[in-house]
Amino acid sequence: MNRMASPPMAPARDVRRPAGRGGLGWLLAAAALFTVAVFAVAPLRLPLGWDEITYIAQVSAHPSEVVMPPIHSRGPGLLAAPVTLLTTSVVVLRVWMTVLSGAGLFLALLAWRRLRPGPALALAAIIIGSLAVTQLNAVQVMPDWWEALGALAVTGLFLRAVTIGQTRLVAVLLAAGVFFLVLVRWQDAVFLVAPLATAALVVPAWRRRGTLAAIAVGLAAGAAEWAGEAWAFYGGPAGRLRLTAREPPKFGLYFSLPRQLRVLVGGCSPRHCPPWVHPSLGAWWAALLVLAILGIITTRRTRSAAPAVPAAPAAVPANQATTAAVPATQATTAVPAACAVTLLAGYALFDPQAQPRYLLPVIALAAIPAADGITWLAAARRWRAAALPPVAAFLLAGLITQHYVLRAQAASLHHRDVRWPAQASYLRHLGVRPPCILGPGHLPVAYYLGCTPAWADQHLPALLARPPGPSAWHQLHVPGMRILVYIRK
Numbered sequence: 001m002n003r004m005a006s007p008p009m010a011p012a013r014d015v016r017r018p019a020g021r022g023g024l025g026w027l028l029a030a031a032a033l034f035t036v037a038v039f040a041v042a043p044l045r046l047p048l049g050w051d052e053i054t055y056i057a058q059v060s061a062h063p064s065e066v067v068m069p070p071i072h073s074r075g076p077g078l079l080a081a082p083v084t085l086l087t088t089s090v091v092v093l094r095v096w097m098t099v100l101s102g103a104g105l106f107l108a109l110l111a112w113r114r115l116r117p118g119p120a121l122a123l124a125a126i127i128i129g130s131l132a133v134t135q136l137n138a139v140q141v142m143p144d145w146w147e148a149l150g151a152l153a154v155t156g157l158f159l160r161a162v163t164i165g166q167t168r169l170v171a172v173l174l175a176a177g178v179f180f181l182v183l184v185r186w187q188d189a190v191f192l193v194a195p196l197a198t199a200a201l202v203v204p205a206w207r208r209r210g211t212l213a214a215i216a217v218g219l220a221a222g223a224a225e226w227a228g229e230a231w232a233f234y235g236g237p238a239g240r241l242r243l244t245a246r247e248p249p250k251f252g253l254y255f256s257l258p259r260q261l262r263v264l265v266g267g268c269s270p271r272h273c274p275p276w277v278h279p280s281l282g283a284w285w286a287a288l289l290v291l292a293i294l295g296i297i298t299t300r301r302t303r304s305a306a307p308a309v310p311a312a313p314a315a316v317p318a319n320q321a322t323t324a325a326v327p328a329t330q331a332t333t334a335v336p337a338a339c340a341v342t343l344l345a346g347y348a349l350f351d352p353q354a355q356p357r358y359l360l361p362v363i364a365l366a367a368i369p370a371a372d373g374i375t376w377l378a379a380a381r382r383w384r385a386a387a388l389p390p391v392a393a394f395l396l397a398g399l400i401t402q403h404y405v406l407r408a409q410a411a412s413l414h415h416r417d418v419r420w421p422a423q424a425s426y427l428r429h430l431g432v433r434p435p436c437i438l439g440p441g442h443l444p445v446a447y448y449l450g451c452t453p454a455w456a457d458q459h460l461p462a463l464l465a466r467p468p469g470p471s472a473w474h475q476l477h478v479p480g481m482r483i484l485v486y487i488r489k
Contacts, residue, residue, distance in 0.1 A: 024113070026118025027109045027118060027122070027125075028106065029122065030105070030121065030122040030129075032102065033125075034102055034105055034125060035098060035101070037130075037135065038129075038135050038138045039095075041135060041403060042098065042406070042410075043094075043413075043414065044094040044098075044139060045090065045091055045094070046090070046094065046139065046140070046410060046413060046414055047413075047414065047417035047420070047421065048090060048141075048447075049413065049417050049444075050417075051072075051142060052140055052141045052142065053443065053444050054066060054068050054443070055068070055072065055076040055080070055143075056076075056077050056080050056084045056141050057077075057447055059080070061084065061085055061087060062084075062448075062450075065446065065452040066443060068233070069244075069247060070230075070234050070241075072143075073182070073186055074183065074229065075143060075180065075183035076143045076146065077141065078183070079097075079100060079141070079146065080096070080141045082096065083096040097138065097139050097140065098139050101145065104146065104149045105149060107153060108149040108150075108153040108364075109121045109152070111152065111153040111154075111155075111156030111157045111160065111173075111177075112152070112156040114160060115156060115160060116332070116368070117375070120371045120372065121371070123370075123374055124367040124368050124371040125367075127288070127363075128363065128367045130398045130399050131363065132402040132403070132405035132406035132409060133356040133359075133360060135406055136357075136406060136409055136410065136413075137360065143184045144185075144357040144358060144360040144361070145357070145360055146180075146184045147181065147184050148361040148363070148365075149364070150177060150180045150184060151339065151343070151361045151364060151365055152365065152368075153177045154174065154177040154178055154181060154192065155335060155339055157170055157173050158174060158196050158211065158215075158335070161174060161210070161214070162199075162203075162205070162211055162331075166210050166214075171213070171214040172214075174211070174214040174215065175214040175217040177218065178214070178218025178219055179218040179219075179221045181193070181218075182221075182226065183225060186222060186226060188346065188361055189222065190346075191346040192339050192342070193215060195335070195338045195339050196215065197215055199331075200212055226240075249351070249352050251350070252350075253349055253350065254349060255349065256347070256352050256353075257348035259352075259354040260344070260347050260354045260358070260359065261285075262354070263354045263355060263358075264281065264282075264356060264359065265281045265282055281405070284397055284398055284401060288394075291369075291373035291374060291394075292337065292370040292373060293373075294372075294373035295333055295368075295373035296334060296337055296369050298372065298373060299332070299333040299372055299376075332368075333368065333372050337365070337366065337368075337369050339365050340361075340362045340365035340366045343361050343365070344359070344362045347359070374391050378391070420444035420448060421448050423442075423481065423483075424448035425448075426481070427445065427483075430478065431487075432485055433450075434449070434451060435451075435488055436449065436450075436451035436485065436487045436488075437452045437453075437460070437463050437464065437473065437485075438452070438454065439454050440454050440455050440484075441455070441483075442483055443455050451485075454484075460484070464486065472489055473486040473488065473489065474486065474487055474489045
C-alpha cells in the first residue's frame with residue numbers, strides 16, 4: 001500500500017535569532033543613552049580614590065613610587081593608560097572612562113544580539129545602567145564594572161557557541177573575553193568560567209572541543225600574563241602568592257551574604273555597615289530578584305511550547321540540530337543566572353568585606369533574566385494590563401532612588417578623597433620632596449608627593465633599610481598631622 005505523502009513542513013522559526021536587523025539600533029541607543037546619563041549625573045571632578053591610585057600609578061605621567069598590590073590585576077590601569085600616560089587631569093580621565101564605558105556596554109550587549117531581541121537587551125541595559133554603583137564605577141578606574149561587562153560578553157559568546165554554532169570569530173572573541181576577565185580581576189574570572197566549563201562538559205550537546213579550547217586558551221593567556229607580572233615585580237609566582245596572603249583579609253571561609261546584600265541599600269562603607277538605611281531600596285532589589293526568577297520560569301515554559309525541532313543554523317551539522325537546539329532558549333537565561341550565583345558565592349564565602357561595586361558582575365548577569373521576565377509580562381495578553389504599570393513603576397523607581405544614592409555616595413567619596421591632595425600640598429610646603437617615605441595609611445598622599453608608601457607588603461623598616469641605609473633618613477615632625485614622614489638627610 002502506498003502511503004499518502006505528507007505535505008512538506010514549513011521550517012520553524014528560529015527563536016534564537018529574534019534580534020533581526022533592528023537589534024543593532026536598540027543596542028546603540030541603549031549604550032548612547034547610558035553614556036549621556038553618566039555625563040549628566042556622574043561626578044566628573046571626583047578626586048582619585050585609594051584603589052584607583054594603585055591601578056593608575058603604574059601607567060601615569062605623574063612620577064610615583066606606589067607599587068600595585070600583588071592581589072590586584074593590571075587591566076583597569078591599562079584601560080586608563082591612553083589618558084594617564086599623557087595627562088594628570090582628573091576630568092579628562094573621567095570623560096575617557098565614561099566614553100569607554102559606553103562602548104564597553106555596547107560590545108557586551110552585542111555578544112547577546114542573536115540570543116535576545118533588541119528591546120529585551122535594551123531593558124537589561126536600563127536595569128544595569130540606572131544603578132548608582134554602575135554610574136559611579138563608569139567614571140572610575142576600578143575593576144568591578146569592567147568585570148561585569150566582561151562577564152556579560154563571555155557568557156553571551158559562550159551561549160552563542162554552544163546553541164547557535166561556533167565560528168572561528170566567536171572562538172577568538174571568547175578566548176579574548178576570558179583573557180580580559182583574568183586581566184581585570186582573576187578571582188572573579190575563576191568563579192565565572194567554572195560554571196561555563198562545567199556546563200560545556202555536562203550537557204552532551206555542548207561538548208565541543210572548540211569552545212572548551214577557547215576557554216582554555218583565554219585562561220592560559222591570563223595565567224601567563226599573571227606569572228609574567230609575578231616574575232617582573234614580586235619575585236615569581238610563589239612570592240606573589242605569599243605577598244597576597246599577607247594582605248587583609250586573611251584567606252578563609254566567611255559567611256558574609258547578609259553583609260553583601262545589605263550594601264545594596266547604599267549605607268555601607270568598607271569598614272562599617274549599619275542597619276538598612278533605605279528600606280525602599282530593599283523592596284526594589286527584591287522586585288528585581290522576582291523578575292529574574294520569573295524570566296527563568298517563563299523561558300522554560302516558552303521552550304516547552306516551542307516547536308520540537310527548530311531550524312538548524314548553518315554552522316551546526318544537521319545530525320546535531322535537534323540536540324543542540326533543545327536547551328537553547330532555556331539555557332540563555334539559566335546559564336547567566338547560574339554564573340551570577342557562583343560569583344555571589346565567591347564573595348559571600350571568601351570575602352568578609354562588602355562594597356556595592358563587588359556585586360556589579362552579579363547584577364549585570366541577573367539583568368538578563370530580569371529583562372526576560374519583563375518582556376514576558378509585556379507580551380502575555382493575560383497579564384499585560386495588570387503588569388505593565390508595576391513594571392513601569394519599578395523602572396522609574398530605580399532611576400529616581402538610585403540618583404539620590406549616587407549623589408550621597410559621590411559626596412561621601414569627594415569628602416574623603418579631596419583631603420589627600422590637600423595634605424600632599426601641605427607636606428610639600430613643609431619641604432617634603434622625593435626621595436621620601438611615608439608611614440602606613442597614607443598611600444594616596446605618597447602618590448601625590450612622589451614618595452614611597454609603607455603599606456601591606458612594603459613595611460616601613462624594610463623601606464628604611466634599603467640603600468643607603470637607615471642612617472640616611474631623617475624623621476620629619478609634621479604639625480597638625482598624625483603621619484610618619486622620612487626625608488633624606
